[in-house]
Amino acid sequence: MRLFLRYSEALLLCLLVLLPLTSRAEGLTVTLLLSDSSTPYQAFLDTLSLRLPASIKLIVQNPVRNENRATGADDLVVAVGMKAAEAAISTSLRSPVLAVMVPKAGYDSLFLGQSAPYGISAIYLDQPWERQVDFLYAVMPDVERVGLLYSPETRLEVAPLLNSVANHGGSVVAQSVQSTDRLFASLEKVLSGSDVLLAIPDSRIYSAASIRNILLTSYRHEVPLIGLSQGYVNAGALAAIFTLPEQIAEQTARQIVAFDKKRALPTPSYPENFSVALNTQVARSLEIRLPSEDEIRKRMRKAGEEGR
Amino acid sequence: MFAALLAQPTWAREESSEQNYFQEFPVVLSASRLSQPQSEAPNAMTVIDRKMIEASGFRNIADLFKLVPGMYVSYYKGNQPVVSYHGATDQYARRMQVMIDGRSVYLPPVSMVDWTNLPITIDDIERIEVIRGPAAASHGANSLQGVISIITKDASQMNGKSVSMRRGTHGINDVSAHFGEQGETFDYRMTVAYNADNGYNNLTTMPNNIPPVGGAQLMLNNSYDSNQARMVNFRTNYRPNGVDSFDVQMGFNHDTQVAGWKDSFGNPVHDVIANAGFMQLDWNRVLNASSELRLRYYHVKQSQGEDFVLATGHRVVQSNNTDRDEIEVQHTLQTGEGNRLVYGAGWRRDAISADGYSLAMTALFALPASYASSFASDEYRIFAHDEWRISPQLLLNTGAMFEIDRMGHQRLSPRVAMNYHLAPTQTIRMGASVAYRTPAVIEENYQTIPQPGLLFVPSQTVTSPGLIPEKVLSREIGYLGEFHDLEATLDVRLFVDEITKGILISPATGMFTNSVSSLYRGVETTLKYSLDERKDLIFNFSHQSASSDVTPIGTLSRSIPKNSASLLYSQRLSHNWSFNASYYYQDMVQPYDRGPIDFQPSQRRADIRLGRKFALGKGTEGEAALIVQNLFDEQYTEYVANNAFNRRSYLTLTLDW
Structure with a gap:
């Protein structure tokens, strides 16, 4: 009003x-x-x-x-x-x-x-889901189950995510986190059924305070985390796709x-360019063979062309 | 599932802020936290993880090593496991380092591990890394043949409460409670447990077709080996900021072990009370994403006591006490994209005191009634280990430890290993290393006077002068292959271990001397195979042989099971039901410090576990499981022929909330 x-x-x-x-x-x-x-x-x-x-x-x-x-x-x-x-x-x-x-x-x-x-x-x-998912599959082509944690505060359009993952032949395993103190149980649940955990922008779940337990638990389950920034990768995520300021x-x-x-604005758009961060140490420890950044971009372009 | 996500009006500004993308995070998976994958490790390694621990159905930690190719697990008594690599050397199996969270539990004066007196339960274990081969460069001294590194659950790994109980044949009666909480800067977990069993059954018929003549029939009804352990352990982790982490652990085990034999004059049936406690502090500081410092201090206290009466009416009281303090500082440094360096220094002090009192000593041997000894010794070491990725195909691991041991001997233990990736999934490893084992106090100061009971009171004076550390030169070639299409991994290792200046007691003089040279060679292999998503198989096989100049010739080779194998099969039958089966085989063994009556014929044993998970609502979940060990009741004997292993079964019930 x-x-x-x-x-x-x-x-x-x-x-x-x-x-x-x-x-x-x-x-x-x-x-x-x-x-x-x-x-x-x-x-x-x-x-x-x-x-x-x-x-x-x-x-x-x-x-x-x-x-x-x-x-x-x-x-x-x-x-x-x-x-x-x-x-x-x-x-x-x-x-x-x-x-x-x-x-x-x-x-x-x-x-x-x-x-x-x-x-x-x-x-x-943020990245469009298609790009995010193409990235995930460029990094780990064999992924079947993509784990996702969400909270009651999560604001995301998930339909494009589900479609993109399905297009790559995978499925999304989503687990809600009802409250911060239930994070551990939700994490155990989602990790036991996933090949990779995909971070989403929700500080109820991913915060400086919780990242330690998330990363340690996922590492224990040998499930890598795909993060949202260089910061995630520095902390121990396997990889991230993001656009820099x-x-x-x-x-x-x-x-x-x-x-x-x-004198006119175009329609709202996603960022044209993006950066990629990879954690080779984590990849090595989890015995994941990381492609090079060039190879990842090549695979993403190919996926993008095939998708359209 | 996503209905709620999509339908709600999207007005939560905070959650839609770009700050989610600019958050600063602490470095969590730092260089020292990341374990080396097996294809890049400098040694052959067997990892026993939580899944395998659960699938095995075992309740004794020592039994888990049956799942390691080439490892020998047996029992001197139901409460005294023997875990050794390369055969049944002797009851004390001194040639392996055993650590829990980096804390050595291989303790003087005997330099052995009291497996039933460890202050942890099998449920506290997150994983066990068994390094097959010497690893002094990375795991310190006394890893002559290998290292058992037990890693317990992090403080953060128990969020909630859990109780579990186990009831079964042979007096099996275990209860435990685990609880803990995970917080933003502070986590803790705690375990309180009681484990008890009656050990082996009393024999009513002779084992292994031994004729019941001479003294042999005394084996009948002569198994006194029950065990009652009460323990508590606590672990907490505190992170005041993004770079420091303080991990504090403490624990205690009070164990009553029944020892002795009814036909023994000097060692009649009696209780041995063992107490083991520890506290440990680990301080980790992340200096930056590629550099990390760790300071570790721990104190271990172990005491054993016995108090019994001989047939002559004389009372015997004996005890020993060990205090160990150790400080280690370690720096892990990622010096470049392809190079990681770990180096550090450590100091350890062991203080031992032992004493005994019995008028029998005077009455029977005209010796003083009381005898005692005490020792304090220091050890120092520096170590460095470097992992250099020369090219994507080639990795070079080099390392060394320099130590001044408790006897003042200075020794350098180097290790070099090269891992070559023939293809990304196929690796060849070649390595060589040298390691030493410092003689145990009991070997150097063996009590020459007759001594009753089970415990050792070492002599205050050196009785085996000139004893020096025994040495191993180990060489190996390994192959590690992953076959994605078959969902299988194969690990094969060929090894030759040459022990020189080996320590052995001379029956003639009762003195320990560096008189043995021995050569061990063999092949070990592990195959892991996923039949489908619900069915997994792990198969281990070992073929080994040994030769030495111990007389009579063949003594050592007969003490090693030529072939041994284990198989662990896991199947998820449905969402709630699971089934595990395991099979263990071991060729015949003649333990080299036992007489021919204790000859161990070949062993075959099948175990099964059937589990059902259930939910009681309100977040309470549980599992009930039935475990049957030696399902077909193929009676076999362990290290001592009295120990006939017959079918055992028990039920476990666990509730988590």
């Missing part, structure tokens, strides 16, 4: 104030909203600044620090991360918003069903340049 009011207010303002300003001569002005100033956001900013042509003006704002940021009309608001994306829609929808480095589930929860006159779009941080920044730069020409 509150959102609606804010939205109508915004709409009114737009109509009254912004109409005369639509014609303009100078270069594009992009307001960049960063969720915070930690490393991933800094890395994003550094790469983006480097990749944008000089004609595009970049104004960096931290939405946490500037709660009441100026509601002037920006040509384009790029919101980095969920906090920034939330701030972007709550303060102003007078400008087109490109939310980047947001998980698809988060973006959907924020923007789905909202109409935005100036356009909203996104570059997600730098890679999102490059894609963002390309979209900004395109926006400058077309």
Whole structure:
């Protein structure tokens, strides 16, 4: 309800104030909203600044620090991360918003069903399930049962996952974790029936506090974990596929340049590029013959072509 | 299953945050935690895991080694197992190092393992790694023929409660409770257990067709070997931050073992009380993803006592005490993509005291009624082991340990092994190593006066002067193949072990001397085969021979079972029902410190286990199982002919919640 009011207010303002300003001569002005100033956001900013042509003006704002940021009309608001994306829609929808480095589930929860006159779009941080599953099978082609833990808080579209795994001839063994103290029992259950455990973005399950027991238990069962980041692989996951802030920044730069020409945002998209991390020590210990990264990418391309 | 996942409105912001992808994690599977796969290990290794332990149906830890090719498991008494590699050398089987979580339980003064007095239950074991061959470079001193490394469950591995009981023939009566909790920075688990049995049955007919003449018929009704062990152990792990981990363990076993023979004057039937306790602290610090430091300290205390009356009416009281302290520091370093280095140093102190008192000594031998001895000794060692992946096909393991043993001998034990992958699934291993065993206190200071009872009170003075460590040079060629299409793995090893300066007691002088050279050679093989998803098979076979200059010639070769085999079959019959069958075969053996009456004819034994899992609701689950050992009742005798193994059966019931 509150959102609606804010939205109508915004709409009114737009109509009254912004109409005369639509014609303009100078270069594009992009307001960049960063969720915070930690490393991933800094890395994003550094790469983006480097990749944008000089004609595009970049104004960096931290939405946490500037709660009441100026509601002037920006040509384009790029919101980095969920906090920034939330701030972007709550303060102003007078400008087109490109939310980047947001998980698809988060973006959907924020923007789905909202109409935005100036356009909203996104570059997600997470990988499409098809890619994630192609990756898994490129790393471990013989997998039959893919284990998955989920909690009541898990927000994922699982149908594409089930389909992708089925396309590779496997099946998903899912086990719910009702509460943190039941994690051990759920883990034992899922591991005893799986060839690999696929991590999902749910901090109720995968956190700095729980990762030790998850990894030790899965190692004991000789079931490798496929993680979501380099951090997972450093901790002891077998492999991970993920997109780095730098890679999102490059894609963002390309979209900004395109926006400058077309004045329109494309539909929300998954990241074009991705990185792969492999833990050769863990692979060796579990007697898994890891293909090289090149081979993995080759297999993924082949799977992608066959799938379509 | 996923209905809930899909249907709910997706407003949980926190769970949809990108922070899930940027989380920082501690290094969990660090270099020292990752075990070397068998295809890259420098030695032949047999792993007995939880599944095998359960499938075997065994309740004695020592019996598990029947599943290791080339290993000899027997019993001097029902409460005194003998576990040795390469045959039935003697009752004390001193040539293997035995460790629990890196803590040596191979204890002075006798340098043996009291298997029934270990402060752990078979259910506490996560896995056992048996290294077949010397491994001083990685497992320290006294691993002359091999190493048994028992790894117990982590503190985090028991989350909940479990009780189990076992009842069966031969007085088998075990109960145990296990409980624990897994937390974010702190885990613990605890075991309280009681194990009891009556050992072997009293013989009512002569075993092995021995004629009941002379003294032989005294074997009848002469089996006194019951055992009652009460134990408790506790393990906790605390992680104050992402890099430090403190693992604290302690345990205690109070064991009453019945010893002696009714026809023995000096060693009549009586109780031996054995106590064993320990505490251990392991501090692990992850310096970075490729470097880790571990500091280990433990204290072991073991005491044994006996108090009995001789036929002459004289009382005998004897006891011994051992205290062991050890500190070891170890650094594991991934020096590059293809090279891992482990090095460190250790110090160990053993303090032994033993004493005895009996007026019989004065009355019968005109010796002082009391006798005692005490010893304290230090050992120092440094070690390094390097694993170098020269190419994807070729791996070189080199290592060495330098030690100053308790007698001041300085010895270097090197090891080198090369693993060559003919194909990713086919590996050839060639290795050579040298190891030493320091003489036991009891060998150097053997009591020359007549001594009653079971326990040893060593002499305070050296009775076997000039004794030096015995040495082994071990060479082997191994093959390890995985056959994915057949779901099978094959492990074959050819070995030649040459022991020089071997220690043996001379019957003429009663002194131990470095008088034996012996040569062991053979082939050992393990085949693992999955018939289908529900049926698994493990088959072990060993063929070995030995020769030595021990007279009469053939003494040593007869003490080794020429051929031995074991087979373990597991089948899941349904979701709840499981079936296991095992078969053990061993050629005839003449233990070399026993007389011809204790000749062990060949053994054949089949065991079965039938288990049914059930759920009682509210998260309570359980299993009931029936185990029958020696199903066909093919009576055979163990190390001592009194020990006729006949059919045993027991039921186990376990509840977890």
